[in-house]
Every structure is written in C-alpha cells, then in structure tokens.
Amino acid sequence: MIEITDLSHDAKGIGKLNNKIVFVDKAIPKDIVEINIIKEKKNYIEAKINKIVRASDLRIKSKCPYFDKCGGCDLLNLSYENQLKFKYNKICNIVNKYLNKKIKVNNIISSSNNFNYRNKVTFQVKEKLGFYSKNSYDIVEINECIISNDKINNAIYYLKMLDLNSINKIICRTNGNDLMVIIETNNDKLNVDCIKNIASSIYLKINDKYKLIYGDEYITENIKGFKYLVSPDSFFQINLDICEKLYNKVKEYVGNNKNVLDLYCGTGSISIFVSDKNKVLGIEINKNAIKDAIKNKEINNINNIDFICGDSGEKIYNINFKPDVVIVDPPRAGLDNFTIKNILKLKPKKIIYVSCDPMTLTRDLNILNDNYDILEITPFDMFPNTYHVECVTLLNLKENI
Numbered sequence: 001m002i003e004i005t006d007l008s009h010d011a012k013g014i015g016k017l018n019n020k021i022v023f024v025d026k027a028i029p030k031d032i033v034e035i036n037i038i039k040e041k042k043n044y045i046e047a048k049i050n051k052i053v054r055a056s057d058l059r060i061k062s063k064c065p066y067f068d069k070c071g072g073c074d075l076l077n078l079s080y081e082n083q084l085k086f087k088y089n090k091i092c093n094i095v096n097k098y099l100n101k102k103i104k105v106n107n108i109i110s111s112s113n114n115f116n117y118r119n120k121v122t123f124q125v126k127e128k129l130g131f132y133s134k135n136s137y138d139i140v141e142i143n144e145c146i147i148s149n150d151k152i153n154n155a156i157y158y159l160k161m162l163d164l165n166s167i168n169k170i171i172c173r174t175n176g177n178d179l180m181v182i183i184e185t186n187n188d189k190l191n192v193d194c195i196k197n198i199a200s201s202i203y204l205k206i207n208d209k210y211k212l213i214y215g216d217e218y219i220t221e222n223i224k225g226f227k228y229l230v231s232p233d234s235f236f237q238i239n240l241d242i243c244e245k246l247y248n249k250v251k252e253y254v255g256n257n258k259n260v261l262d263l264y265c266g267t268g269s270i271s272i273f274v275s276d277k278n279k280v281l282g283i284e285i286n287k288n289a290i291k292d293a294i295k296n297k298e299i300n301n302i303n304n305i306d307f308i309c310g311d312s313g314e315k316i317y318n319i320n321f322k323p324d325v326v327i328v329d330p331p332r333a334g335l336d337n338f339t340i341k342n343i344l345k346l347k348p349k350k351i352i353y354v355s356c357d358p359m360t361l362t363r364d365l366n367i368l369n370d371n372y373d374i375l376e377i378t379p380f381d382m383f384p385n386t387y388h389v390e391c392v393t394l395l396n397l398k399e400n401i
C-alpha cells in the first residue's frame with residue numbers, strides 16, 4: 001500500500017515503495033492505493049492501481065466509462081480546475097528545472113469546451129474499433145469518446161458496420177458539419193456504402209497513398225473568419241477554440257509591418273492569420289499541406305504570402321527574405337541544430353516558438369538563450385483531460401548581437 005504525493009509530467013501518480021519511486025497509472029495525489037507492479041527498474045517502478053484503499057478528496061468520478069482501460073485520456077479523474085493547476089505547475093517545474101534562465105510563465109489559457117473538442121480522431125481497428133489501452137496494442141472497444149466532436153461520435157455506430165477485419169485504422173476529421181473518413185486498409189474494393197450517408201468524403205489509405213472514393217477532396221475549417229481547406233494528411237490543430245486564442249497571442253507578438261517567416265507552416269493557418277498587415281513566407285515539408293496553403297491563400301484573397309515546400313532548416317539556409325519575426329511550430333521533436341543555426345544567422349528581432357512538448361522546447365530555448373532574451377511563456381490547454389500542454393514563447397534578439 002502506498003500514498004500518492006505528486007503527479008509526474010505525464011500525469012502518473014508518484015509514490016514510494018521501499019525508498020524507490022513508483023509511478024502509478026491513473027492515481028492522483030492523496031490517494032492511498034494497493035498496486036500491481038508492471039515493471040521494476042533499477043531506480044523506479046511502474047505500476048497500476050489494484051485497489052483504491054482511500055480515495056483522494058481531489059478525485060472525481062470520470063465521465064468516461066472507458067477511462068480505466070483506455071490509453072487516450074489521463075486526467076478525467078481530476079476536475080478541470082485541478083487539471084489546469086497541474087498543467088501550469090508542470091510547465092513551471094520544467095522551466096525551473098531545465099531552463100538555464102529564470103523566466104515568467106503566464107497563467108494557463110483554458111479551453112472553453114473541455115469535452116467534445118477534438119475535430120480529429122484516430123480509431124484503432126482489428127475486428128473491433130476503439131483506442132489502444134495504455135502501453136499496449138490491445139484495443140479497448142468504444143461506442144463514444146467524450147473528448148471528440150459529436151459528429152465523430154455519431155459516426156461510430158455506422159463505422160462499426162464496415163468490414164473491420166480488413167481495416168487497420170479509421171481517421172475521422174470534422175468541422176462540426178462535414179465528416180471526412182480516412183480508412184487505412186489493404187482492400188481497395190472495401191464496401192463503404194454504410195457510411196455514405198454520414199460522410200462528406202471517404203478516402204482509402206492504401207500503402208501510405210490516399211485515394212478519394214467518395215465526396216469532397218477537402219474538409220473546410222474556419223478560424224476567425226478565415227477558411228482553411230485541409231487534405232487528409234495535412235496537419236491541422238485539433239481544438240479550434242484554443243487554436244484561435246493561441247493564434248491571437250502569436251498575432252499580438254508579431255505586430256504590424258513586419259517580414260514574417262512562418263516555419264513548419266502546415267496549411268498556412270498561422271501565415272494567413274497574421275498576414276493582414278505583414279508580409280509572410282511560410283515553409284512546410286508536406287507537399288499536400290503546402291498545396292492546401294496555396295489554395296487557402298487564394299480562397300481568403302490574400303496576396304502578400306509566399307509558400308515554399310521543403311525542410312525548414314534547409315530552405316532558410318539561403319532564402320532571399322530578411323525576416324523581422326520568425327515563428328516556429330515544429331512537431332514534438334522540436335528544432336534540430338541545423339535549423340537553429342540557420343535561424344540565428346537570419347538574426348530576426350523576434351522568435352515566436354509554438355511548442356507541443358515543453359521538454360524539447362526548454363532544450364531549444366537553452367541554445368537560443370545565448371542570442372535571445374526569453375521574455376515569457378504562455379501555456380494553452382489545447383488537449384483537456386490529457387497531460388499534454390501547448391506553449392507559446394516570445395524571444396527578443398539581445399541588443400549586443
């Protein structure tokens with residue numbers, strides 16, 4: 001029996017057994033639990049709850065019936081207010097521990113909707129449809145996912161009528177009205193009649209190639225009056241309420257009359273959002289996303305943005321564009337050294353770093369810190385009920401550089 005005293009960065013309850021740290025899945029501070037050990041290493045133990053002996057007064061009943069088994073959410077047993085406190089403290093702790101410099105962490109920006117916010121969901125399929133359980137490839141079958149948009153939840157009943165034996169994954173994307181269904185399969189003759197009434201587009205993904213077999217080529221997303229066409233394999237933010245708040249922050253930092261370089265620009269969403277009084281160059285490696293970005297610029301009647309397809313680090317090595325501001329929004333891995341070196345060569349007055357992984361963010365900030373003052377970090381709760389946090393950081397070029 002152990003007492004849980006804290007939460008780890010990935011929202012596991014932390015306790016001690018014979019002086020060894022124990023990480024207990026889905027346990028929360030002030031719980032007293034009996035545990036089943038899953039893995040014992042030299043310095044720590046991983047465990048799951050066998051029995052809650054005394055439930056913490058912070059504990060709430062999860063609204064999701066699959067929470068105990070499903071690997072999707074981590075924090076449904078904490079109130080939303082306490083989730084926000086956990087995430088704010090997590091960012092402060094990471095910044096204090098790993099960043100070489102003390103900096104200000106602003107209050108976390110909350111999501112207006114902490115349920116039904118996801119506009120994209122990947123269902124795992126193998127005879128049944130659901131999500132992987134934590135740390136395994138066992139599929140937990142579900143009929144509903146309370147963090148997903150209702151349009152996706154209403155589709156599940158029909159998706160289960162497909163021949164699930166020949167499907168690996170089903171990805172659903174929605175704007176609340178339209179539904180794009182992407183089916184990962186090896187069967188190019190798959191019968192999809194049962195979902196034609198609920199889908200606006202159906203793609204088969206066979207050997208990494210997307211084949212439109214029904215309906216529209218794109219799903220159209222809207223943020224603050226801008227329209228964005230999104231191809232099946234293009235990245236788009238999954239919680240549009242928080243996305244708009246985050247983009248507003250980026251726009252505030254960018255200011256006006258600037259040359260803005262938007263690296264890792266996806267479908268051009270940030271480029272377009274900040275383009276009204278600025279000249280923008282967006283760079284993105286995914287060919288389809290950059291085609292979307294070019295279309296998005298056209299349908300929004302914008303003509304002061306250019307887009308380039310390629311690796312951000314390589315393309316900025318010798319670009320003919322002198323940016324005042326560089327925005328970076330890389331995947332979880334963060335920036336590589338080559339990209340950082342080339343950004344430093346461009347000497348923008350400001351860098352705005354959008355990050356979905358505070359560990360790689362602090363690693364990169366420690367390198368940028370030689371040339372830039374790190375002014376502030378703002379956490380955004382893009383992914384309620386999970387341990388993930390998005391952050392926007394503002395950096396200013398030091399005077400003597």
Ligand SMILES: C[S@@+](CC[C@H](N)C(=O)[O-])C[C@H]1O[C@@H](n2cnc3c(N)ncnc32)[C@H](O)[C@@H]1O
Binds near residue numbers: 237270310312329
């Ligand atoms: C987190 S998303 C950000 C997209 C966009 N800023 C937005 O808000 O929707 C990261 C993007 O970086 C792209 N990407 C990944 N590696 C890249 C690289 N080496 N160079 C350029 N883009 C890359 C991905 O395809 C993806 O579109």
